[in-house]
Amino acid sequence: MKNKEPKDMTCKKMAWTVRNFSTLTFNIRYYSEVFTANHCAWRLFIYRGEIDNDMSLTIGLESADALSLPQGCNIWAAYKLTVVDQISRKNSRTHGDADKPYKFCANSTWWNYRRFMPLSELQKPYIQNDTCMIEVEFFSVTFEGFEPPSHPKDDFKDLGKIEKSFIPLLEEVCSWHPSLLDCTKNKSRRFTKWALTTLGQVLQFLKNKKWKDMNEEACEQLQHLWEELEMSRVDLSWLEPLVKSALNMKGYDEKIEKVKKLKQNLVVAETEMNMIKEKLAHAEQNVEKTRKELVNVEEDFEEKDLEAKIGYG
Incomplete structure (x- = not known):
């Protein structure tokens, strides 16, 4: 276009x-x-x-x-x-x-x-x-490929003008985690606006990305957003596990190939182990069979010194 x-x-x-x-x-x-x-x-x-x-x-x-x-x-x-x-x-x-x-x-x-x-x-x-x-x-x-974007803003809970696209996301997470709003108390309006905007950017990133999209560059983008959000010192304990999991997708293709290869190696090793177990079980059966035959033969057998004379006494 x-x-x-x-x-x-x-x-x-x-x-x-x-x-x-x-x-x-x-x-x-x-x-x-x-x-x-x-x-x-x-x-x-x-x-x-x-x-x-x-x-x-x-x-x-x-x-x-x-x-x-x-x-x-x-x-x-x-x-x-x-x-x-x-x-x-x-x-x-x-x-x-x-x-x-x-x-x-x-x-x-x-x-x-x-x-x-x-x-x-x-x-x-x-x-x-x-x-x-x-x-x-x-x-x-x-x-x-698209028309120029607009950035309409609206007031969010009397805390400042926030981009409208962020507001539904912020309302949702604030309803789940009221402590987010508690963390903004006694903070300046400018600080609160920045913290909420940064949180909105992280939420929007996570909402718009699929796991398969988390390549090295996307992980780096999320890392920078997350580092900035952490500076706000807002309670992020509820979000951190998900972000860390997303960041762990860096090198995912290599990791999944390694897991796939290790699974294949495990199958080969288990197959070899089962074959050895079967051979061992067969060998144990042979040992037991041979031991019984030896006992039966020894019952009617008296060992002789073949160099000694038979005699007649």
Whole structure:
């Protein structure tokens, strides 16, 4: 199907201010708030970590809509990511291509630059007052196989505006587990909205996925969503076993082949064992038969010294 050109761009550029940058835990993803560009929901993410023995900053863009797209439906976005030089903007560090769109779909919801820049270079003027500024600029967002999505929101139990698609899922699990709402007490409205939205994303992921869909990439997507949800410290004991089971599907094809092969090996081993048991049982019968024959023969048999003389006395 031919791509549909967007009529307008809701947001061409978005800036994310990352505060307390030095306190960010290594190898943990941190996400921006969700924002909209051409009727699509997006969010940025970063993490600091070791890549090929070098400490680097990773920056990526994730589509919040791609997760629920049917097979064959894609979002194409051309964009650039920038770490802003807060003293001289012309020296900002940028990656991306205005003429090269990337495909976002259910099996590929995000793209990142693993080595956006070395951490050794991420100092002044990129960091000012322990704050890092990251920007994303969109040059095109087009759709393949579907109409542009919309994100209507509605109030959820007076806790904040939540995407309507999440509300039925949240209502259902909150009716089963009232402690979820208790965990939001004494929390800011902004925190509660974020926690419920993140929970909604995990629930929607699980609802839309089949076990066979949990390939390595899907497991990685769920892992990132789950790690973010865990940071909310909401009671997730009821959900954790299912999520862990889904994450355990990583390498499922290899595991099932291994199980299949071990089952076949077990059948061969049991067959060999049964054959040996039959041979052993037959041998035991022969031993018992031979023992009885020996007893009968020995009754009428007196052993002689064949070298001795018979005599006549």
